[in-house]
Amino acid sequence: MPEVEFWCEFASTYSYPAAMRIEALAATRGVALAWRPFLLGPLFAAQGWSDSPFNLYPAKGRYMWRDLERICGALGLPLVRPDPFPQNSLLAARVALALDDALRPAFCRAVYRAEFAEGRPIDSPATLAALLAEIGVAPEPLLRRAVEDANKAALKAQTARAAALGLPGAPCLTTPDGEVFWGNDRLEQGLDWARAHAASEKERT
Amino acid sequence: MPEVEFWCEFASTYSYPAAMRIEALAATRGVALAWRPFLLGPLFAAQGWSDSPFNLYPAKGRYMWRDLERICGALGLPLVRPDPFPQNSLLAARVALALDDALRPAFCRAVYRAEFAEGRPIDSPATLAALLAEIGVAPEPLLRRAVEDANKAALKAQTARAAALGLPGAPCLTTPDGEVFWGNDRLEQGLDWARAHAASEKERT
Numbered sequence: 001m002p003e004v005e006f007w008c009e010f011a012s013t014y015s016y017p018a019a020m021r022i023e024a025l026a027a028t029r030g031v032a033l034a035w036r037p038f039l040l041g042p043l044f045a046a047q048g049w050s051d052s053p054f055n056l057y058p059a060k061g062r063y064m065w066r067d068l069e070r071i072c073g074a075l076g077l078p079l080v081r082p083d084p085f086p087q088n089s090l091l092a093a094r095v096a097l098a099l100d101d102a103l104r105p106a107f108c109r110a111v112y113r114a115e116f117a118e119g120r121p122i123d124s125p126a127t128l129a130a131l132l133a134e135i136g137v138a139p140e141p142l143l144r145r146a147v148e149d150a151n152k153a154a155l156k157a158q159t160a161r162a163a164a165l166g167l168p169g170a171p172c173l174t175t176p177d178g179e180v181f182w183g184n185d186r187l188e189q190g191l192d193w194a195r196a197h198a199a200s201e202k203e204r205t
Numbered sequence: 206m207p208e209v210e211f212w213c214e215f216a217s218t219y220s221y222p223a224a225m226r227i228e229a230l231a232a233t234r235g236v237a238l239a240w241r242p243f244l245l246g247p248l249f250a251a252q253g254w255s256d257s258p259f260n261l262y263p264a265k266g267r268y269m270w271r272d273l274e275r276i277c278g279a280l281g282l283p284l285v286r287p288d289p290f291p292q293n294s295l296l297a298a299r300v301a302l303a304l305d306d307a308l309r310p311a312f313c314r315a316v317y318r319a320e321f322a323e324g325r326p327i328d329s330p331a332t333l334a335a336l337l338a339e340i341g342v343a344p345e346p347l348l349r350r351a352v353e354d355a356n357k358a359a360l361k362a363q364t365a366r367a368a369a370l371g372l373p374g375a376p377c378l379t380t381p382d383g384e385v386f387w388g389n390d391r392l393e394q395g396l397d398w399a400r401a402h403a404a405s406e407k408e409r410t
Contacts, residue, residue: 047262057252063373063387070384070394168268179275182268185390189275 002176002198003032004191007162008108009040009170010089010096013054013064016079016116017071018171018184019109029191035104037096038162039089039155040170046163052086071184078117087115088123094146095128097155099137106135207381207403208237209396212367213313214245214375215298216291218259218269221284221321222276223376223389224314234396240309242301243367244294244360245375251368257291276389283322292320293328299351300333302360304342311340 006022008015026033044053054061065081072079092111099107110131114120120127129139145151165174173181173190177197181190211227213220231238249258259266270286277284297316304312315336319325325332334344350356370379378386378395382402386395 043264047264057373059248059252059371059373062371063385066385067387067391070398166264166267168262168264180268180271182272183390185388186272193275 001030001032002194003034004176004194005034005036005174007036007038007167007170007172007174009038010092010108010111010115010122011052011086012040012170013068013116014071014184015171016112017068017075017077018187019112020075020077021184022187023105025187025191029195031191031194033105034101035096035108036158036162037093037104037108037155038159038167038170039093042159043163043167055085072116080116080119082115082119082122087121090123091125091146092122092128094151094155095132095142097158098142098146098151103135103137107131107137110134206235206237207399208239209381209399210239210241210379212241212243212372212375212377212379214243215294215301215313215316215320215327216257217245217375218273218321219276219389220376221317222273222280222282223392224317225280225282226389227392228310230392230396234400236396236399238310239306240301240313241363241367242298242309242313242360243364243372243375244298247364248368248372260290277321285321285324287320287324287327292326295328296330296351297327297333299356299360300337300347302363303347303351303356308340308342312336312342315339 004026006018008019022033044050049056052061054064069079096104096107096111111122111128114127114131115122122128125143129143132139132142162172165172165180167174167180168182171182171184171187173187173194175181175190175194175197179190179193181187181193209231211223213224227238249255254261257266259269274284301309301312301316316327316333319332319336320327327333330348334348337344337347367377371385372379373385373387376387376389376392378392378399380386380395380399380402384395384398386392386398
């Protein structure tokens with residue numbers, strides 16, 4: 001079973017529908033997923049952006065909100081605009097990384113739901129504690145572990161890997177053969193690619 | 206039959222597969238198309254960009270070329286990288302606008318093919334003359350008409366309308382009810398939207 005990495009950023013709007021869709025799409029195709037929360041901030045800073053490009057470039061921003069509204073509407077996903085936008089996603093990303101692999105997908109979805117369906121502040125430890133409790137994790141020890149040096153370093157390393165892979169934004173899929181697929185609208189294509197490539201690898205061996 | 210406007214820019218990479226796909230997609234859905242060549246330069250300049258964002262932001266650029274390669278590969282469309290990129294599209298856009306409506310789609314496709322499949326310079330009057338001849342139009346009178354004041358003004362007005370509609374890039378579809386769909390990957394969605402909206406308009410009347 002090929003493993004695809006799913007790169008998401010909690011402040012990223014298109015990561016919301018992607019996070020809600022990806023598991024079913026991958027399961028249908030027999031593709032395994034590794035969730036890779038990371039931070040877009042350092043990647044954007046390297047391009048000279050100190051804010052979301054959707055704020056810096058109003059035509060892109062206006063289009064994105066309407067596009068996202070249509071996408072969520074078609075999927076039956078509630079959508080509220082986080083205020084402020086973008087949300088500070090640092091603590092949420094640290095918490096996601098501090099979790100066991102098996103718990104990460106449910107926590108990530110819970111963060112996106114809180115942020116984009118319920119308008120809750122995802123930089124608040126109280127919000128994150130409630131989401132951890134929701135997925136059956138004792139909040140206090142995990143929130144402590146999230147801000148330990150080793151976990152902070154792990155998030156930095158994960159973000160550095162995202163930059164090294166050349167991710168242009170979020171969400172992205174990366175495949176074992178080094179392809180990058182960017183956007184909620186590339187999930188199907190990326191998973192199909194991974195499956196087709198795994199099949200052709202198998203034929204060659 | 207609802208009419209959708211198809212906004213394309215000859216320097217735009219994703220406009221190439223879109224221009225090649227759009228007619229069949231629209232015909233299947235019973236949607237009429239109006240081709241609207243325009244210039245992205247003034248819209249980009251208003252955002253502070255003096256070059257293609259794919260040149261200004263290398264991570265985006267590298268991703269786009271690989272993404273386009275995969276898209277064209279899947280469609281069986283040849284792809285060469287125009288040199289220089291982006292091509293100066295001013296004269297081609299003027300020529301496209303100077304043509305009769307009925308001849309514009311074939312000319313637009315010919316320009317994209319010359320540029321992205323054959324690597325020919327689309328700012329060259331000789332290239333454009335050859336493409337006009339290909340679609341059965343006498344080149345010289347048309348090239349003269351293209352640079353007359355009235356036609357130059359018409360292209361300026363078309364580009365101003367693109368800006369007023371809030372187009373964030375190219376290609377775009379705009380629908381009679383004011384929706385904008387951006388990207389080669391939104392063609393199906395935009396056409397489906399136009400058809401569904403026209404159907405519901407009809408039900409109400």
